[in-house]
Amino acid sequence: MSTNTDVGDTPLTVLGAGPAGLATGLYARRQGLDVRLFEAADAVGGNARTLQLGPFRYDTGAHRFHDKDEAVTADLKALLGDDLRRVDAPSQICWRGRRIDFPLAPYDLLRKLPLSLLARIAREQLSIPRVSNNADDFEEMALQSYGPTLARLFLLNYTEKLWGTDADQLSPRVAGDRLEGLDLKTFLLEAFGGTKDKARHLDGSFYYPRHGYGQIAEATADALGREHIRTGARITTLSxxxxxxxxxxxNDAEPTGVETVVSTLPLTLVLRLLDPPPPEELQALAQSMRFRHLRLVVLGLDRPRLTPNASLYFPDRSIPFTRLYEPTNRSPDMAPDDQTVVVLERPCHPETEAWTQSDAALRASAVDVLTEQGLIDGADEIVAVDHRAVPFAYPILEVGAEAKAERLTTYLQRFENLHLLGRSAKFTYTHVHNLYARARTLTEELASHPEPVG
Structure with a gap:
């Protein structure tokens, strides 16, 4: 894409070519709007890319597409055709040598927990409210939803590992919709109805592209037109x-005039890029809001499968990784027929030992965990290795973060031609189907009510 400095040449400028930016570009083109996307990385997809490791493919996250918006699902089916497949692959928790279904399901717990624990859990189920709409923090929400025993065994330790923050300092919103739909009736139906009667909130069924989750981004980029996307274009100032x-x-060198801007960049980054800068109070507020980074260890294994699961979770604090996902359980085309690939995630805060640890040390730790968990026999099974850093993977939704984000977005609303879209831009937990739906709504509004050029 050529660079221009004439305001008005391009009605819509999108910052970032992750899912939110690409969806905005796609729906903008369908509304007849001219659009250009600037992406700092050398490829589209943001943190939802699929990468190649020899004959293996893996995603930069344990992504799945939820069929919760009919129009968006129809759009993705049109983009991907038969390559978008429905997958049934449950997730489990590794606990004391056992595999517990997650989200927690009573039928499974009855079969796998010791009688002493089951008795305690059963007593708690009669007294907990199972209504957590008024919870002040995630710990309170988990205790109300599951009771002290289940919450402390499986949810609180894991959540604190994932976010790097005490559970009573985290907003209930970190749960997303994982704890929704749990009432006493649902609990009893799951307990005695068998595995086929599990509630829909278990989310073991989802859509996934044949060649990896990044295929959604690639297909969206193709549909909106690659000529509208410029990669290697880092935004350094918003004047x-x-x-x-x-x-x-x-890239610190190319000032480009804009009319309407949709930013999918991290909310705190947008504040730092403003010229002139915002008031010092807001700058300090932005600096107090944190994102969780990830480091990935990718292992190609000389075996057809490691587990039948979409993901395995590790709540034990002695294990540095929070989750393992196996792309071949989402699509067999992610690896050769007689081999598989797994990815282990280690959440990190920046400038900590976990973030700066060498790749070799992190890989050795991953091999130790898989061996100790009885998942592999040793390093001899490993035929390929890769590592990947994923910065700004999740906004850390601490108690009070919503109010902070609201103050920052309220300030940014003074810019009449600036719109925010996406998980990082809105500092909230959301899914790809939500991003596409919101991008469609936003571009319809922009097409219907063009903003004045001043």
């Missing part, structure tokens, strides 16, 4: 006059 964003500067 404004107090009411409108006037220019974006790319």
């Amino acid at each position: 404004h006059d107090g009411t409108r964003i006037r220019r974006v500067t790319v």
Whole structure:
């Protein structure tokens, strides 16, 4: 894409070519809008890419597409055709040598927990409210939803590992919709109805592309037109006059005039890029909001399968990894027929030992965990290795983060031509089907009510 500095040449400028940015570009083109996307990385997809490791493919996260918006599902089916497949692959928790279904299901717990624990859990189920709409923090929500024993065994330790923060300091929103739909009737139906009667909230069924989750991003980019996307284009300044964003500067060297801007960049980054800068109070507020980074260890294994699961979770604090996912359980095309690939996630805060640890040390730790868990016999099974850092993987939804994000977004609303879209941009937990739906709504509004050029 050529660079221009004439305001008005391109009605819509999108910052970022992850799922939110690509969806905005796709629906903008369908509305007849001209659009350009700037992406700092050398490829589209953001944190939802699929990468190649020899004959193996793996995603930069344990992604899955949820069929919860009919229009969006229809759009993705049109983009991917027969390559978008429905998958049934449950997730489990590794606990004391046992595999417990997650989200927790009473039928499974009855078969796998010791009688002493079951008796305690059963007593708690009669007294807990199972209504957590008024919970002040995640710990309170988990205790209300599951009771002290289940919550402490399986949810609280894992959540604190994942976010790097005490559970009573985390917002209930970190659960997403994982704890929804749990009432006493549902609990009893699951307990005595068998595995086929598990509630829909278990989410063991989802859509997944044949060649990896990144195929959604690639197909979206193809549909909107690659000529509208510029990669290797890092946004370094957002110049404004107090009411409108006037220019974006790319790679510290290319000021480009803009009309309407949709930013999918992290909310805190947008505040730092503003020129002139925002008030010091807001800068300090933005600096207090944190994102969780990930480090991935990818192992190609000389065996057809490691587990039947979409993901395995590790709540034990002695294990540095929170989750293992096996892409071949989402699509067999992610590896050769007689081999498989697994990815282990280690959440990190920046500038900590976990983030700066060498790849070799992290890989050795991954091999130790798989061996100790009885998943592999040793390093001899490993035929390929890769590592990947995923910065800004999740906004850390601490208690009070929602109010902070609201203050920052309220400030940014003074820029009449700036719109925020996406998980990082809105500092919230959301799914790809939500991002596509919101991108469609936003571009319809922009097409119906063009913003004035000042």
